[in-house]
Amino acid sequence: MGWRGILGFEYGIIQAPLGPDISGPELVAAVASAGGLGLLRAPDWEAPDYLRELIRKTRTLTDKPFGVGVVLAFPHKENIRAILDEKVAVLQLYWGECTEDIVLEAHKAGVKVVPQVGSFEEAKKAADVGVDAIIVQGREAGGHVIGQDALISLLPRVVELVQGRDIPIIAAGGIVDERGYVASLALGAQGIAMGTRFLATDESYAHPAYKRKLIELDETEYTNIFGRARWPGAPHRVLKTPFFMNWRTLPSDENETNQPIIGHSTIHGMEKDIRRFAGTVPNPTTTGEIESMAMYAGQAIGLIKEILPAGEVIKRVVAGAKLLINQKFACDIQG
Known part of the structure; x- marks a missing residue:
């Protein structure tokens, strides 16, 4: 295996x-x-x-x-x-x-x-x-x-x-x-x-602007401001984009249903309007205010420095893990 x-x-x-x-x-x-x-x-x-x-x-x-x-x-x-x-x-x-x-x-x-x-x-x-x-x-x-x-x-x-x-x-x-x-x-x-x-x-099928933000930004926050109506009680972690930082204290009674449409996207073959604070992330078909949309990311985002082919990601992780285990930690234990 x-x-x-x-x-x-x-x-x-x-x-x-x-x-x-x-x-x-x-x-x-x-x-x-x-x-x-x-x-x-x-x-x-x-x-x-x-x-x-x-x-x-x-x-x-x-x-x-x-x-x-x-x-x-x-x-x-x-x-x-x-x-x-x-x-x-x-x-x-x-x-x-x-x-x-x-x-x-x-x-x-x-x-x-x-x-x-x-x-x-x-x-x-x-x-x-x-x-x-x-x-x-x-x-x-x-x-x-x-x-x-x-x-x-x-x-x-x-x-x-x-x-x-x-x-x-x-x-x-x-x-x-x-x-x-x-x-x-x-x-x-x-x-x-x-x-x-x-x-x-x-x-990945993320919008190029989303991918750029993954490299440019290195902080995230745990929040619930996106998609409150569509998926209630579902907190999420997002990039600290300028849009998010401006709206991070959105009152708890607000959600996407009464917000303006800020973009459009084709998702799984269906045309969708994207309202402000919707939980929809931008894909390559998305138009409108891309940087005002949800951009999810984990806490280790600061460790990602470049966009790579997926196969290269796997190759590097496997090779690096082998090296750490077989050399660094084995040497530490023997020492």
Whole structure:
């Protein structure tokens, strides 16, 4: 399986399902071809036929397995059915209950189930219904963050929870390079999931202005000002753009519904108006006030200095982690 492989993939590196459509076929195929687990993002509405097309397009770009991420807070039953019918390698679930019924149905189709959790309690429920792996997300993560615990405290507890069971634990939140990978392994994880690092790649479907901001800015903030009406109770971590800093104290009774339209975008094949404070991130089709839109990023953004091909990201992380473990830490222990 290769160095630190999990779930049948060569490397223990997962590319998070970047929403709403930022991890498209090109990014997922590039990650898969490089030996990682790439995850498409299912639409946040029922679109099974479209999702099948997305999966099939990805298969024209790589002969390696990949997965699809589904946010359970939105309509998803028909989308999950399409994923299982297409027999993708992995069904990744987030922001909702991963039930035993879902797991059994997926396993019947030969699909592995990997939920992402943000608390010890969520992890316990997931382990008890027989999932194939668990992604543990710390509060350092970019985008929508379901838990309040830091990765360094939550991860070891979940590792201890599943001790003796065949459930690999994957670390997520603020990991962008080999140092984060090795630290996660030291805490007991068997792999890592990265979102922001893969957002800042050639193949990601983020708008070029968004990618530039990922390199220019080095601070984030945990907030809830974006998408309050569409996804209530879903805090998130964003870049400290000038727009965000001007509006970060938005009154709690305000949301995007009564705000002006600041742009337009085609998302998963549908034309969408973008209102101020909507949670929609800009993709290459987006027009309007790009820098006034949501720009999610994790706390380690200051460590990302350049936009790279996704395959190069994996290559560097794996090579760097090997070097750290085999040389630096081995020498320290021997000394």
